[in-house]
Amino acid sequence: PKDALILSWWDDGQRAHFLGGREAWVDKPATETFISPVWQRLQDGLLLSSGPERRHLSSMARWLTMDSDKALAEMRKYFGASRPIYMLVTNDLLMRLGEMVDYGGTPLALGSKVVPAHDNLHGDIAQIKQWAYEEGDGNYLVQKEGLHYHVWATPKVLGTEKNALLVRLLPFVGSLKKLPEHVDLVYQSHWGGYLSIYKIEM
Numbered sequence: 188p189k190d191a192l193i194l195s196w197w198d199d200g201q202r203a204h205f206l207g208g209r210e211a212w213v214d215k216p217a218t219e220t221f222i223s224p225v226w227q228r229l230q231d232g233l234l235l236s237s238g239p240e241r242r243h244l245s246s247m248a249r250w251l252t253m254d255s256d257k258a259l260a261e262m263r264k265y266f267g268a269s270r271p272i273y274m275l276v277t278n279d280l281l282m283r284l285g286e287m288v289d290y291g292g293t294p295l296a297l298g299s300k301v302v303p304a305h306d307n308l309h310g311d312i313a314q315i316k317q318w319a320y321e322e323g324d325g326n327y328l329v330q331k332e333g334l335h336y337h338v339w340a341t342p343k344v345l346g347t348e349k350n351a352l353l354v355r356l357l358p359f360v361g362s363l364k365k366l367p368e369h370v371d372l373v374y375q376s377h378w379g380g381y382l383s384i385y386k387i388e389m
Contacts (some may be wrong), residue, residue: 188271189209189274190271191197191209191210191270192210192211192212192266192270192271192272192273192276193207193209193210193211193212193269193273193274193275194211194212194213194247194262194272194274194387195211195212195213195274195275195276196247196251196280196283197214197215197216197236197244197245198216198326199211199275199277199310200212200213200214200215201215203250203270203275204241204351206354207307208211211242212243212247213236213240213244213247215233215234215235215236216233216236216244217235217236217240217241217244217290218235218298219244219286219289219290220286220289220312221259222286222289223285223286225389226286228330229348236358243317244290245290245291246261246265247287247290248286248287248288248290248291248292249290249291249292249293250262250352251276251280251287251292251351251352252284252287252292252293252294252295252347252351252352252354253292253293253347253352254290254316254347254350254351255349255351255352255355255356255367256348256350257348258303258352258366259352259367259368259369259370259387261333263389264385265389266389267279267348268389271386272386272387272389273372273373273382273384273386273387273388274356274370274385275382275384275385276353276356276357276382276383276385277381278357278358278380278381278382279381280329280357281297281299281339281353281357282327286304289322293351294348295310295346295347295348295351295353295354296342296346296348297319297339297340297341297348297354297364298319298322298323298339298340298341298342299338299339299340300318300322300337300338301332301335301336301337301338302314302315302318302335302336302341302353303334303335303336304331304333304334304335304336314328315329315336315338318338318340319338319340321341322342322343323340323341323342323343324340324341324342324343324349325340325360326341326349326354326359326361326362327339327340327341327359327360328357328358328359328360330381339359341359341361345355349361352367355367356370356383357380357383358375358380358383366385369377369387369388370385370386370387370388371385371388372384372385373385373386
């Protein structure tokens with residue numbers, strides 16, 4: 188809808204606004220983003236968020252990394268039913284977990300591994316599953332990157348990881364079985380679900 192509000196991390200918010208013409212709740216970074224050397228080189232070319240927008244970043248970091256039911260309850264209380272609310276997540280957010288912690292998010296102890304891709308897809312998946320059960324609880328996400336797979340897994344001794352909103356909304360194998368209540372998938376890109384958009388029922 189034209190009046191939709193898009194919840195996402197700030198860089199995806201910029202894309203949603205620029206490419207989709209929809210209002211993004213967060214679309215600028217604050218100083219915490221530039222703790223990372225990767226982003227320091229880009230700092231001069233980006234506008235920084237103001238006080239209220241900085242608080243939005245902090246809220247997004249907390250919601251994405253906290254228990255999904257609690258996060259959704261907070262979001263419903265904050266936004267109410269005044270307009271349609273959508274959430275956009277991408278697998279790239281797993282690379283931004285440190286940045287989210289800098290904004291006040293909860294650390295998520297996800298295992299990560301890069302696995303070479305071979306001609307035998309079933310053999311590759313069997314190897315990935317074995318690693319996910321050895322290193323974690325068997326709940327994993329795979330993203331193909333050229334000649335490799337980047338794999339993430341939730342740990343055996345669970346903290347908030349498996350039920351964190353971000354994990355529930357990204358295409359981890361356990362997350363695909365059941366979404367949080369009152370969250371509807373409206374779009375997901377092919378093979379691995381790199382980008383997903385959800386309608387949050389208020």
